[in-house]
Amino acid sequence: MEKITINDIARLTGLSKGTVDRVLHNRGEVSKKSYQKVMDTIKELGYEPNLYASLLARAEQRTIALLLPAHEPGTYWELAAKGEAKAQAAIKPLSLVTRQFNYNQYSADSFREACARVLESNPAGVVMAPMFQYETQVFAQELQTRSIPYSLIDTKLETPGYLSFYGIPAYKSGYLCAAMLIGEGPVKEVLIVRIMRDKGRQSDPTVLRRSGFMDYMLEHNPGCTIRSLFIDPEDPAATDSALDAFFDEFPGVRHIAMLNSRVHLIVPFLERHPIDIRVVGFDNLDANLDALRRGTVSALIAQRPEEQVHQAIQALADRIVFQRFPEKTDNYQHMDILIRYNAEDY
Amino acid sequence: MEKITINDIARLTGLSKGTVDRVLHNRGEVSKKSYQKVMDTIKELGYEPNLYASLLARAEQRTIALLLPAHEPGTYWELAAKGEAKAQAAIKPLSLVTRQFNYNQYSADSFREACARVLESNPAGVVMAPMFQYETQVFAQELQTRSIPYSLIDTKLETPGYLSFYGIPAYKSGYLCAAMLIGEGPVKEVLIVRIMRDKGRQSDPTVLRRSGFMDYMLEHNPGCTIRSLFIDPEDPAATDSALDAFFDEFPGVRHIAMLNSRVHLIVPFLERHPIDIRVVGFDNLDANLDALRRGTVSALIAQRPEEQVHQAIQALADRIVFQRFPEKTDNYQHMDILIRYNAEDY
DNA sequence: CTGAAAGCGCTAACAA
DNA sequence: TTGTTAGCGCTTTCAG
Numbered sequence: 001m002e003k004i005t006i007n008d009i010a011r012l013t014g015l016s017k018g019t020v021d022r023v024l025h026n027r028g029e030v031s032k033k034s035y036q037k038v039m040d041t042i043k044e045l046g047y048e049p050n051l052y053a054s055l056l057a058r059a060e061q062r063t064i065a066l067l068l069p070a071h072e073p074g075t076y077w078e079l080a081a082k083g084e085a086k087a088q089a090a091i092k093p094l095s096l097v098t099r100q101f102n103y104n105q106y107s108a109d110s111f112r113e114a115c116a117r118v119l120e121s122n123p124a125g126v127v128m129a130p131m132f133q134y135e136t137q138v139f140a141q142e143l144q145t146r147s148i149p150y151s152l153i154d155t156k157l158e159t160p161g162y163l164s165f166y167g168i169p170a171y172k173s174g175y176l177c178a179a180m181l182i183g184e185g186p187v188k189e190v191l192i193v194r195i196m197r198d199k200g201r202q203s204d205p206t207v208l209r210r211s212g213f214m215d216y217m218l219e220h221n222p223g224c225t226i227r228s229l230f231i232d233p234e235d236p237a238a239t240d241s242a243l244d245a246f247f248d249e250f251p252g253v254r255h256i257a258m259l260n261s262r263v264h265l266i267v268p269f270l271e272r273h274p275i276d277i278r279v280v281g282f283d284n285l286d287a288n289l290d291a292l293r294r295g296t297v298s299a300l301i302a303q304r305p306e307e308q309v310h311q312a313i314q315a316l317a318d319r320i321v322f323q324r325f326p327e328k329t330d331n332y333q334h335m336d337i338l339i340r341y342n343a344e345d346y
Numbered sequence: 347m348e349k350i351t352i353n354d355i356a357r358l359t360g361l362s363k364g365t366v367d368r369v370l371h372n373r374g375e376v377s378k379k380s381y382q383k384v385m386d387t388i389k390e391l392g393y394e395p396n397l398y399a400s401l402l403a404r405a406e407q408r409t410i411a412l413l414l415p416a417h418e419p420g421t422y423w424e425l426a427a428k429g430e431a432k433a434q435a436a437i438k439p440l441s442l443v444t445r446q447f448n449y450n451q452y453s454a455d456s457f458r459e460a461c462a463r464v465l466e467s468n469p470a471g472v473v474m475a476p477m478f479q480y481e482t483q484v485f486a487q488e489l490q491t492r493s494i495p496y497s498l499i500d501t502k503l504e505t506p507g508y509l510s511f512y513g514i515p516a517y518k519s520g521y522l523c524a525a526m527l528i529g530e531g532p533v534k535e536v537l538i539v540r541i542m543r544d545k546g547r548q549s550d551p552t553v554l555r556r557s558g559f560m561d562y563m564l565e566h567n568p569g570c571t572i573r574s575l576f577i578d579p580e581d582p583a584a585t586d587s588a589l590d591a592f593f594d595e596f597p598g599v600r601h602i603a604m605l606n607s608r609v610h611l612i613v614p615f616l617e618r619h620p621i622d623i624r625v626v627g628f629d630n631l632d633a634n635l636d637a638l639r640r641g642t643v644s645a646l647i648a649q650r651p652e653e654q655v656h657q658a659i660q661a662l663a664d665r666i667v668f669q670r671f672p673e674k675t676d677n678y679q680h681m682d683i684l685i686r687y688n689a690e691d692y
Numbered sequence: 693c694t695g696a697a698a699g700c701g702c703t704a705a706c707a708a
Numbered sequence: 709t710t711g712t713t714a715g716c717g718c719t720t721t722c723a724g
Binding site for chain 2: 048050051052053055056089093168169172175176179322332333334335336337339340341342344345346
């Protein structure tokens with residue numbers, strides 16, 4: 001069984017290497033007839049291109065753009081950004097590099113502007129974490145007309161022709177959060193702490209989480225009162241006093257959930273008032289893990305954001321270099337449950 | 347800054363490509379003088395060979411051997427074997443293939459014999475899940491003298507010069523299991539169900555798990571009595587009656603742990619006797635997941651064995667093709683906690 | 693001991 | 709729309 005090459009299929013079809021190469025990379029300039037003939041015999045013989053030869057002959061570097069919210073240290077997106085490094089190493093031998101473009105996750109303008117920069121850089125592929133429904137649509141449209149493949153992470157917005165999506169199921173994650181918080185036991189009241197400015201966001205992923213959370217409560221603990229409190233992430237003092245005021249008014253609350261990655265914001269308060277409160281949050285930020293280890297936070301639901309970007313980049317690389325499509329378009333990831341005793345090797 | 351090639355250094359030294367190649371792979375037939383000259387200018391110019399050109403010119407397929415316990419359907423090692431397929435796809439473009447060699451995990455002879463077959467196949471690298479301390483040492487030794495790189499998965503035995511290890515921390519996993527089983531609450535007695543023939547094994551990974559389990563109990567629940575029961579995986583009827591007898595004698599037991607992947611073996615019994623018992627086991631076998639969904643098993647600790655073999659293969663491929671060494675030698679993986687509400691997307 | 697030369701399989705520029 | 713051709717950088721005879 002000989003390795004079959006581009007020459008073989010050129011000979012078999014009666015065409016030339018050049019033409020075969022053109023259909024292989026469908027860069028047009030080929031008649032329908034030739035195209036079909038080549039495709040058919042490729043399939044028939046099970047031809048697979050030789051990567052080494054290809055890479056050797058090509059020798060130019062393509063780049064994959066990452067379009068992510070800006071990542072201040074200690075935030076969720078910093079975790080995600082870590083996946084870039086891993087992926088870099090993996091795709092470097094394929095003559096691919098990554099390049100990051102950041103935007104302010106609270107400003108649609110900034111997102112639009114970042115999109116423009118991405119397009120300007122003429123990438124071979126794009127990984128994006130979208131926050132704004134409309135702007136993302138427009139951008140996706142543009143990518144498609146330029147036939148630049150793109151993958152989504154974190155939030156799945158309905159955009160045309162995305163290559164693949166990687167993230168956790170938002171609704172289910174809220175459901176799970178509720179289960180971790182109250183189990184089966186009857187609980188009279190719980191508190192959901194929310195972030196102020198999230199209110200204004202167009203596409204807030206915590207909306208779905210909240211609805212999953214609510215449904216679990218309805219199904220398992222219908223009598224429970226669910227209270228909300230909004231805090232300002234920029235203002236720790238205000239957060240403290242808001243919590244103080246809350247517990248003055250509702251001293252019986254023993255269960256708190258936060259449906260975003262910021263549970264660490266309420267940790268100082270909790271540690272200053274040693275009531276025995278069960279707290280469940282999301283994501284393995286260092287500050288969250290510390291609180292978990294100290295026992296202030298009972299459980300975290302985590303989602304390996306670095307894996308999400310890693311996988312998205314890999315999928316794109318496969319697509320770009322090997323013309324290979326991912327097995328599944330929507331890849332819902334496992335939700336990791338972290339407690340004190342399994343957080344160490346995370 | 348131009349890429350410098352073998353031609354450059356041929357020109358610079360006044361020798362030919364052929365000679366340069368000879369010193370590059372020190373296969374002799376070169377005068378001392380020429381050798382020195384080449385070496386010097388290589389260092390001077392910081393020459394790095396182009397892998398693709400090299401690989402292309404060489405054009406042979408190398409194979410990575412997997413040395414794993416035989417995997418009957420529905421067993422742990424079947425899960426692990428799944429990782430092979432994924433990795434196959436990833437390394438195929440590098441002209442690498444995998445080939446599996448199986449042994450009976452209860453027979454050292456069979457292991458030794460499998461090792462022999464692996465060596466005979468002259469692999470470019472080896473991934474192994476070792477079960478027998480001494481035999482593994484001997485084999486590892488042999489691999490090292492032939493300078494065949496190898497990685498370990500699942501169980502880390504102290505062998506010389508392994509490339510990397512992938513698995514969960516055994517002791518900690520037992521500790522975690524105990525935590526999942528009894529939490530902080532005081533419990534009077536717990537049952538550990540064990541597999542009969544594991545007793546005779548030389549390198550039983552559950553030994554460490556058991557000691558982690560015991561330590562958690564000592565630290566958090568010192569008064570608790572820990573009972574053991576041995577069952578025969580081949581004999582469901584005997585398993586049932588053993589459990590019957592056990593519960594006749596100790597009707598108060600409400601907590602069961604199994605420190606291996608076989609918790610499904612006791613599920614039929616449990617479902618026939620609807621007492622409210624908390625059960626914790628290991629690994630995401632289908633039968634275990636089913637029991638988890640039905641609520642018979644409360645929690646599973648899982649370790650993504652397919653990822654372990656996938657990563658081990660990748661590491662080897664990187665080593666073989668790109669001469670790259672893994673970032674970390676010992677890669678302890680996260681222990682996944684599975685409960686009903688997060689098992690679906692696993 | 694050394695050099696010359698023929699590829700490895702694919703890409704891309706240029707002609708036709 | 710298609711064919712031709714000159715490499716990409718390295719390996720490997722084979723003749724000297």
